[in-house]
Amino acid sequence: MRYRIIHETQYSYSIPVRRCYNLSHMIPRDTPRQSCTQSKIRVDPSPAQVQKHEDYFGNTAYFFAIQKSHDNLCITAENEVEIRRAPALAPSSSCAEVLARLQSSSAAECLLAREFILDSPMIRSFPALRDYAAVSLHPERPFLDAVRDLNERIYRDFTYDPGFTTVATPLQDVLEHKRGVCQDFAHFAIGCLRAAGFPARYVSGYLETLPPPGKEKLIGADATHAWFAVYSPETGWVEFDPTNNKPASEQHIVTAWGRDYSDVTPLRGVIFGGGDKHELRVAVTVQRLD
């Protein structure tokens, strides 16, 4: 499957911004099932400096700095990716076996994956996470089946409610009110898995949405999306989408991954000026190319 993704971010400030420094994660990375075939970023006003680098997690990070005064900032990322179907897995290990192998394996991949069991800036372990996880992650249950069950429970127990949370809402609140958006559900799932001792990471990207039958697809109607991946020594990393109750498919386009949202924020920045009111508009279009 091939896609073109146009991701437009626009900030309007109440007073001019004199300088700004930004770091964005908007260029899809390569993964075993995905290649980024074309990539273009336009920034308006034009930056004095732009620089791309591969970050700690292997994502493509894009730095830019603007030195002229501006009231609006517009970033348009236009990327094309090719996605292959994930290979079917036939794992057999139980949760207990996976846990044991995670601690005993001396394979580099497994040692490095253990980083993703630890707390991260936005996901800190607390007892309720372990309790929630325990219902799905029985020691003797096949591991991926257990994760699928966890994914499904989150889908059923939680209500998608874009008005409820912000990027800074703590997981405790998300759990208490059982509300949130894709980012919260991904964080929550990751928190559960880590509390149970399994490596889990945050995946940021896009999801192709299909228009209602007979309707034309609207430009800008898509959105950024987030889900999670879990690791076992047997299968490597496997992705699940708790917002939509399914494993990641060919319609899940990966931009970047990290320990949580803070590692892969689509656009972060430090601005000089700008006043205390910013208006943000984000428009995403995911076009299927064939």
Added chain:
Amino acid sequence: MNSDVTDRAVQAQSQLGHLVIRDESRTPEGDLREGWRYLLDGLQALGPQGLNERGEKARRLLRDDGATYNVHGTMRPWELDLVPFVVGSEEWGQIESGLLERAELFNQLLRDLYGPRDLVRTGVIPPEAVFAHGGFLRACSGIHLPGDHDLIIHAVDMVRTSDGEWCVFADRSQSPSGAGYALENRTVMSRVLPSLFRDSQVHRLAHFFQRLRVKLAQLAPHVDEPRVVVLTPGALNETYFEHAYLANYLGYPLVQSGDLVVRNGFVWMKSLEGLARVDVILRRVDDWYCDPLELKSDSQLGVPGLLEIARQNRVAIANPLGSGVLENPVLLRYLPQIGKRLLGREPRLKSVATYWCGDRKDLAYVLANQEQLIIKPIFRGQGRSQVVSELSLAERQALLKQVQAQPHLYVAQERLVPSHVPTVVDGTLQPRPAILRGFAAASESSYTVMPGGLTRVGLTAGSPLISNQLGSINKDTWVVASEPERPVESVPLGERRPLLQQKAGLPSRVVENLFWLGRYAERAEASLRMLRTTFAMLNGAEVLPADSRRQLLRALTEVTCTFPGFAGQPELMNAPDKELLSIVVDSNRLGSASSSLRAMLNCAEECKELLSPDILRVFNDIRDALEGLSDAMGTSLAAASEEALDPLVTTLMAFSGLSQESMIRGDGWRFMEVGRRLERGLQIIALIRALLVRDMPETEQATILKAVLKTLEVLMTYRRRYRGRMDIAYGLELTLLDTSNPRSLLYQLEQLQALLADLPDAGPASRELHAEQRALLDAHATLRLSRLVELVAVSEDSDRRDQLDQLLSRLYHLLTTIASDVSDKYFDHQIAPQQLVRAVWEA
């Protein structure tokens, strides 16, 4: 913030009575050891009184140099003991090679952790031990400095244990402090005990700093004359003294984050001449705080974009961002294996036995042997070291609960028993436990070890923890040669770099502080003089008529801007003591003499690297006088009070004289003078306006005029010149228009004209005058064109001299315009940065 002179990790012998403590100066049989005899005999010969005198001298020298260690915002004087820690050069050779090897090892470790991470991949270090450490900054991955070394300065804290072996208990790599203090200790010792020092043939420290300077220059290999700056968090930091001291010693500008800006792909220093490119940063701000874009997002101490510029190798930061990861004590647990992997052998210098609670067997050991252990978090930001046996049962349970909840975040270490070193206590020598911080600096292919270091001793023989925060005494460390030392080899010619910094040496923040230093000094002086006059007249032999008294007190409020005061609360006039006292000593009250003096001292602290030792000494005196001011004033403002203010006025005059006689006429001096002249002008205007605009009956008028003249220090001249006839017109002539009077208003304006013409970038780019020059010309002409007869005229419908009032009001406006024009043009008033997306995930 960075407080790495303040490790809490060391423990002296206390209740462990069965252990033998090594005495550095004596053998177990009681004989003096090699190297100590000459020193101790020499000290003994001084006798208790001699020792005290030398101690006093050391304290004075340290105070004059401004050597302090700040704890919670208070400047604590640096305590230096007269007895150095003595190490023979042969023994030092072993320590030196151990430190050298260790620096090399930690350098390779740093390069691996931010590079391939082979040590984790191959299981030499458990992943959690690295990945859970707060100092492991993922954003810094893949950044390396030019040359073989990423770790530029490495410091090691160690003690000598009973078996005579040195044992390391902590590595300092974030931005190690202490090298500058060691240098200051040495400087003071060589002056306090010159002959003992000379005859002991102590290895010199200068070479170490020379090599460091060469290395820093080499970090910008493509630049002919790289600009190196020292980045400090600011004057409130614990080790700020050292930042300023080292910057001065090495000849680099001392900058704060606000002085730096990222533009066009480089880092620049905002100087008066514009932006000056920075090639190398000697960093004394903790890495996590250095860039709010990629690191701590709410940091006020960072430069947005800095990390990206470092990533592109367009600025070199030493130690590099992320180097705090090496302070992780879990690394000590695995150091033998790390050594074998990276060097092919275990490191020679021993480390303290360390147990990582993240390892199941280690944790079991820790729980079983907690009595003998110290438990501490692996990351310094997360708590302090705890000597388990000294905790109460409840404290111990709480600690163990934390450890068991997140075992991988804790280590335990054996308690070390440091050797004792003789230390002067009440005029006699007493044994005190000692720890030594050693330093290694990268040089081309290896490291250079400082021959000596910073020794600290506990306050008591049994001090369980030694830290500068808890209070400790410092010592010089003497590596003594058995034979005369070879002269220090100087840097080979081929690599000699220009030692002089280019122009554009001053960050504009420093210059702004000098400007305000000048202003506050004048403001303080003006209030003190006005207060003195007020006291003298209130307490004078002649009874002050009620109206004059009111006029005077109201004027005091107006001149010092301490409203409402006497102007707003007339009832205070009857019992003015309390209010007067407050205008003198209440430093929380804006406009009080104390508050202006404190503001002045704060400005001085921000630019102290530019002030001469004599000026710093004067400021020390002012600081002391301020401390004692409340007492000196007493509670009743009888006769004593006038005299209490005299010493302050005198020291301010000393500062003013010194700045005329001992400061280079550079931009720094010029801006300080501009501040001074502007403020003095404003103060003259305020005084005359407050006292002479209102018309009064003749005798009372004479009294008030006398007050003005006395405050402006021209009463004697006036009397001589006008034979005692008190006439407002004469008074105004002398205080406003007479340019032979250095305290007249016109004199200030003429001085300002010369100063403004010499400011950088003041030259005629076009023939047009700059805004501040225009305002000054206006003020000058307005004053010159005014006529005394019109100024003294009293309006018919009021009892006021309206023309005088209008003139002064106009001049006041013009002078404040000049002040804000100068400030807008030359000083950087950047708005604080903010995050595009506000989040709170970094608690």
